[in-house]
Amino acid sequence: MELTGKIIAVLDERSGTSARTGTEWRVASYVLETSEQYPRKMCFDVFGSDRIQTMNIRLGETMTVKFDIDAHEYNGRWYNSIRAYAVSRDTAAPAAAAGQTPYNPAPQAQQPATSPFVPTEEESDLPF
Numbered sequence: 001m002e003l004t005g006k007i008i009a010v011l012d013e014r015s016g017t018s019a020r021t022g023t024e025w026r027v028a029s030y031v032l033e034t035s036e037q038y039p040r041k042m043c044f045d046v047f048g049s050d051r052i053q054t055m056n057i058r059l060g061e062t063m064t065v066k067f068d069i070d071a072h073e074y075n076g077r078w079y080n081s082i083r084a085y086a087v088s089r090d091t092a093a094p095a096a097a098a099g100q101t102p103y104n105p106a107p108q109a110q111q112p113a114t115s116p117f118v119p120t121e122e123e124s125d126l127p128f
Contacts, residue, residue, distance in 0.1 A: 003042060004064040004090075005034040007057055011043075028052045030084075032065055044082040055087050062090040 009031035017024050026049045034040045044067055046052050057063070066086040071078050 001069065002064055002066045003032060003034065005032040006062045007031070007059055008033045010059050026052060030057055042082065044084050046084050055084070057087065064088045
């Protein structure tokens with residue numbers, strides 16, 4: 001799944017050591033807000049030091065986040081987990097922020113619209 005929006009919050013990073021394997025882990029959490037008429041917010045995690053550094057997500061960036069949703073049960077309660085596995089940044093935002101206008105070809109000249117319900121002079125067989 002994927003969702004596009006702006007990063008509105010960077011939450012505190014969590015880290016620890018796995019009890020099962022003994023390896024260290026890191027998780028960073030972010031909040032993304034969509035830019036629809038009724039904006040939605042999604043909190044997602046990036047798991048692993050290498051992914052946190054590679055994605056390099058910053059506050060205020062507009063991006064598309066690709067993520068997986070999973071749920072797990074603990075003591076009779078269910079919890080959702082949203083983990084990002086890839087991000088792509090909006091390339092038009094930096095150009096607009098720098099004061100440059102993105103390339104926009106000139107609009108094509110439009111032909112005047114004719115209604116299919118009103119006959120033109122050639123089609124009319126009325127004498128007037």
